[in-house]
Amino acid sequence: MSGRVRREEAVDVVWSGDWVAERLGVALEGDGELQELLGLALRRNPKRAHLLVSNVLGKHVPQRPSVVYGAGYGLGERVRALLGADDARRAVVLGYAETATGLGHAVADGLRDAPYLHSTRRPVAGVAQAGGFEEAHSHATSHLLLPEDPELLAGGAEAATLVLVDDEFSTGNTVLNTIRALHASHPRERYVIVALVDMRSAGDRDRLTAFAAEIGARVDLVTRSSGTVTLPEGVLERGQALVAAQEAEQAGRAGEAVEGVAPVTRVALDWPAEVPDGGRHGFTPAHRATLEAALPGMAERIAGALDSDVRRVLVLGFEELMYAPLRLGTALEAALEAVLGEGGAEVRYSTTTRSPVLAVDDPGYAIRTRLVFPAHDDPADGPGDRYAYNVAGAAFDAVVAVVDSTADTPELRAPDGLLARLAAHTGQVLLAVVPSYTPTPLQEPAVLPEPLRGPDFSSYAPEDVxxxxxxxxxxxxxxxxxxxxxxxxxxxxxxxxxxxVEYQPSxxxxxxxxxxxxxxxxxxxxxxxxxxxxxxxxxxxxxxxxxxxxxxxxxxxxxxxxxxxxxxxxxxxxxxxxxxxxxxxxxxxxxxxxxxxxxxxxxxxxxxxxxxxxxxxxxxxxxxxxxxxxxxxxxxxxxxxxxxxxxxxxxxxxIAVLADPGGCVRTYGTREDFLIPSAxxxxxxxxxxxxxxxxxxxxxxxxxxxxxxxxxxxxxxxxxxxxxxxxxxxxxxxxxxxxxxxxxxxxxxxxTWEGWAAVERISEEYGIHDVNLVKPGVGETTRVLLRRVPWKILAKRGAGPDLTHIRLLAEQRGVPVEEVDDLPYSCVGLIHPRFTRGATGADGKAVQGA
Known part of the structure; x- marks a missing residue:
């Protein structure tokens, strides 16, 4: 399919997938709207190199809120027509985190009276888990289902239709795994799968038909557009190499020249106390009605806080929090149009994400710019970087950052946090905080489990542990x-x-x-x-x-x-x-x-x-x-x-430890760094x-x-x-x-923390710049050789027989051992930095370990 889309003005407009298509041979084939809806980008992911970037989802590409909301609402109306008004009223809508949480909300709105729930990657204390599943190709794979009402997903002969909403239907694995898991505990007669685009192969389509017959249920599909992605042989490896080359080139350039100078103003939304911030625990038609009534007033408060000369505004949501900022965006569109007239102001909407995607400033690439900032919501998967795409360089006069109260943390306002990053690229930043909803009263905690003991669990005697x-x-x-x-x-x-993989010693x-x-x-x-x-x-x-x-x-x-x-x-x-x-x-x-x-x-x-x-x-x-x-x-x-x-x-x-070579504790058996055979x-x-x-x-x-x-x-x-x-x-x-x-x-x-100081010195000296990749001491070095991808081993000159097994393992894995002086440990293991598939020891052998 051509890399350019012909517009009505008879002007060739570059397709935002050209850059990837030309370099990797990736092709989108489908109906005439497909390239209008999708662009292409690359991501660092060991399972899938390319990313389909939606132009109407409101995740990576800023889009008018009314367009984003309308795309989901329209799909919901189609589902309503498919089911009929009575069955649509009884349907339950389930969306997928993080990308499709807002889309699923909008689909539920199009059904008018359907309750909504979305999966989440954020565990919530006191809320029982109703289910979970894996999204195999995703950046962050684990999904939880945490409904406040345990009967929301109940099945049975009279169970309501379950409508599952995702942004794309690529292979169908995630959705089919979800249906299979829920059907086993809550069977029902009908399912409807909703997506913006259907990109399955012919084999995947046949698999859906066979799956429906297997579980004895009707499974319908509603999508806006359809097509396929053609991936040439070796595209994953070539894509990863291309990402690595681009990142290396970008790392050599100067950092951002603009410092954050825009003012940051907190806006009191007066969010209705009885309305959840989203569908993490369920969102009912009653919640929807209350929110609709409150939206105009909240939008007026945002508009009143904007500078008088602002004409181009971005409403920026936060990871799973997509629906609340989307609806604030649609209401802000209406509020500014009422004041300035049609075309007097432009409102766009997108959200931050945890997915690392390569940014390339080229018209033929879907992700032009990237802002990087630390996580600020105490996430389930630990600290790490988060991203906002296509915000820098987009000439927004103001950005309205919408977060829930769980994410309103010092990290959000840190010098390298999201607000500071935004302030460097706009004239005004507004912060609007939606109260995080936790079901009340909290469900009673489960009875605490009992310890496991040998011989049923472990080979130790039951009284030993x-x-x-x-x-x-x-x-x-x-x-x-x-x-x-x-x-x-x-x-x-x-x-x-x-x-x-558990290491089996020779x-x-x-x-x-x-x-x-x-x-x-x-x-x-x-x-x-x-x-x-x-x-x-x-x-x-x-x-x-x-x-x-x-x-x-x-x-x-x-x-x-x-x-x-x-x-x-x-x-x-x-x-x-x-x-x-x-x-x-x-x-x-x-x-x-x-x-x-x-x-x-x-x-x-x-x-x-x-x-x-x-x-x-x-x-x-x-x-x-x-x-x-x-x-x-x-x-x-x-x-x-x-x-x-x-x-x-x-x-x-x-902590009391057997050996404290790092000088980190005051209760120890020795501070010598020697071979403990259990390591x-x-x-x-x-x-x-x-x-x-x-x-x-x-x-x-x-x-x-x-x-x-x-x-x-x-x-x-x-x-x-x-x-x-x-x-x-x-x-x-x-x-x-x-x-x-x-x-x-x-x-x-x-x-004394002598070891920590040594690790920081070694990290800098060897250009690693990540202390987590420096593993000091005989025990930690052994772990590196058994479990990780070692780069090299630093051995203290004259360390002696304590390192015999270290040298044996290093020889087996083709890892160089470098003799050094002035080392407070007997040895230090260095994990291969900036690891890519196939990178191992100095001799190029693949490393096997446990």
């Missing part, structure tokens, strides 16, 4: 190392949303573990005894050990064994999940607070690297305190708080338990975080051997432990 986790053993969570690394570094996924490596254990068992026993005696002296007489799964769990078990062997104490021991960037398992903390005195809880980990988890735990406990402690539900952690300070509910965030392996030395998993579709607000029990690896399990080898040396090191503990208790053990 209670796992405050849920069993995800039957869920497919593993992904190849390269794919995980690319998704993590590109911001497409959090590391805790999947698991690495016979040579297994023999190395055995030799290392024999050589270091006494040294480990000394460290175990020292840290346990310190805890008993300062936190006794009967501390509750809570290890940070999974590296901390073998240490917690050994500390429990020492206390029983030397003092006859039977200390409780639990394992809990903590996730960098997302905090600790708040449900597990509530369980602990309900069963033990929080003041008795001592958090245990294996070792410190640069201290990231130390900071994470302090922040998470602070967040838990702010949420109300045992009676509340803590969300993801925010910025780091002061380590070592107890919260009002009694939890002390200080050599993964689950097979940790009770056959995987690392922990936190994904919104699997972990609800009252669930424990998840993990897998690798029962099938029982033949390779050395967890018991590790415990037995160390425990057998307890008596011979007892005198040394007594002397070392006495010395430590009298010493100044304040953290």
């Amino acid at each position: 209670g796992w405050l986790l849920q069993d995800l053993s039957h869920t497919e969570l593993e992904a190849p190392t390269e794919e995980r690394e690319e998704a993590i570094q590109s911001g497409g996924a959090h590391y805790a949303e999947s698991l690495p 016979a040579e490596y297994q023999a190395l573990f055995t030799a290392a254990l024999d050589a270091s068992a006494a040294r480990i026993a000394r460290a175990v005894g020292t840290v346990t005696e310190t805890v008993l002296a300062e936190r006794g007489p009967r501390p509750v050990l809570v290890s940070l799964a999974r590296a901390g769990t073998p240490v917690g078990v050994l500390m429990r064994h020492w206390a029983r062997h030397r003092h006859g104490l039977d200390l409780p021991h639990y394992a809990i999940s903590i996730v960098r960037g997302r905090g600790i398992d708040a449900t597990a903390l509530r369980w602990l607070a309900a069963h033990h005195d929080p003041a008795d809880v001592v958090f245990v980990d294996g070792w410190t690297g640069k201290g990231a988890i130390t900071r994470e735990l302090a922040s998470a406990i602070e967040e838990f305190e702010a949420s109300g402690g045992p009676g509340g539900s803590a969300g993801p952690a925010g910025s780091a708080g002061p380590a070592g300070s107890a919260s009002p509910v009694g939890f002390n965030p200080e 050599c392996l993964n689950s097979t030395v940790s009770g056959l338990i995987s690392r922990t998993v936190l994904r919104a579709d699997l972990v609800g607000p009252d669930d424990f975080h998840g993990a897998k029990f690798y029962r099938e690896l029982a033949g390779s399990d050395v967890s018991g051997d590790f415990l037995a080898a160390v425990t057998a040396r307890f008596d011979e090191v007892a005198e040394q432990v007594e002397a070392e503990t006495k010395e430590l208790l009298a010493a100044d053990r304040a953290p």
Whole structure:
């Protein structure tokens, strides 16, 4: 199909997909309106390189609010005609986050009397999850369904038609997966799928027909336009290479020359208290009627706050918050036209997004400019960058930023925040805040789950540890190392949303573990005894050990064994999940607070690297305190708080570790950076338990975080051997432990954070500029070689046999080992920066790991 669209003026207008089509051979084929509706862009995504950019959705391309709303409303009218007035009145509309939340609202409006619900990627404490599903090709994949009315999605013989709304129907996988999941629990006789464009292949169309027959329901499709996308062979790899080249070229240019100088004014909307901010928990016809009556007054307040000479205005929504700013935009259009007359002012509408898309300032490319700013709503997937497209350089006289109150945070107003970014590109910024709606009263929290224990979960004895986790053993969570690394570094996924393929050691490596254990068992026993005696002296007489799964769990078990062997104490021991960037398992903390005195809880980990988890735990406990402690539900952690300070509910965030080479804690067994054999392996030395998993579709607000029990690896399990080898040396090191503990208790053990300073220096020296890619210490370096895509290993000159396994793993993976001086650790692992598929060690071999 031609890359240009002929207009009535007989002037060739460049199609906003030309740039991609010419370079990658991507073609849009379909009806005459298709290229009017869609442009093309490129994104960094390991599953799909191209992005169909809608000109009428109001997400990436600023468009008149009336056009955006009219597109959805018109589709809703077509659904109403298809169903008939009576069935349309009983229909339930479900939209998809984040892109189609406003479109689904508009479709529901076109149906006139239909209630509306949209999926969400933001968990809400106290709201039960009615379902969830995955969007496989998306930048952020997990969707939650959180209706206030649990009967909204109810099925049965007389169930209302379910209308599912998405911006594009590409393969149909997401919608069919949703129907399949909901039909299993809430069957109904009819479904209607609504999309702006239908881009399925002939095979995908046949699949829908077969699917409808399989579930025994009628499935109709209503779209505005249809066509197909032709993708030449190798387009994904070539697209990723093109994105990388463009980003490298743009990184070499000067930054934004304009500083934010526009004033920022807050506008009081007087939003109706009884109207939700959107459809996250449901939006009823009664809500719609109340909002319609209030819109003119809110639009007048916005118009009154605009400077008198403003003629071109952008109403900018916020991620899932699309409908409220869209309707404010339509009302503002009407209000300004009433004052200035038709054509006297131009109002446009778009929203921010979490999807990273390449910007190219070319008329033949759909995303001309990009503003980047940090997330400002404490999102479910942790901190990261967010984006506003086609705003810079668009010559808007004013921008009205509309956010919900959850997103009205200090990050929003930070020097690098959204408001500052907007202020650099317009003459006036208005901030309008819509109250975030949370169902009241909150649903009663579920009964807290009980800990899992061996042998049903883990190979440890049931009395050795209670796992405050849920069993995800039957869920497919593993992904190849390269794919995980690319998704993590590109911001497409959090590391805790999947698991690495569990590393199976070679016979040579297994023999190395055995030799290392024999050589270091006494040294480990000394460290175990020292840290346990310190805890008993300062936190006794009967501390509750809570290890940070999974590296901390073998240490917690050994500390429990020492206390029983030397003092006859039977200390409780639990394992809990903590996730960098997302905090600790708040449900597990509530369980602990309900069963033990929080003041008795001592958090245990294996070792410190640069201290990231130390900071994470302090922040998470602070967040838990702010949420109300045992009676509340803590969300993801925010910025780091002061380590070592107890919260009002009694939890002390200080960590006790076996080894503290980073100088990050004050309770430790040693500050030497030596080989702890439990760091050599993964689950097979940790009770056959995987690392922990936190994904919104699997972990609800009252669930424990998840993990897998690798029962099938029982033949390779050395967890018991590790415990037995160390425990057998307890008596011979007892005198040394007594002397070392006495010395430590009298010493100044304040953290020096020496390791953090070294990591920052190494990050700059090696041009990485991301401390998360620098993993210091023997334990962390081992993890890099087993789980991530290593770039190189820095080894302290003369480190000796503690690094034998490091050198073996590096040799197996083709990773160079660089001998260095002036290193506070025995070694440091560097993860490959700016990872792209296929980039690994110096010899170009693909890295395999766990």
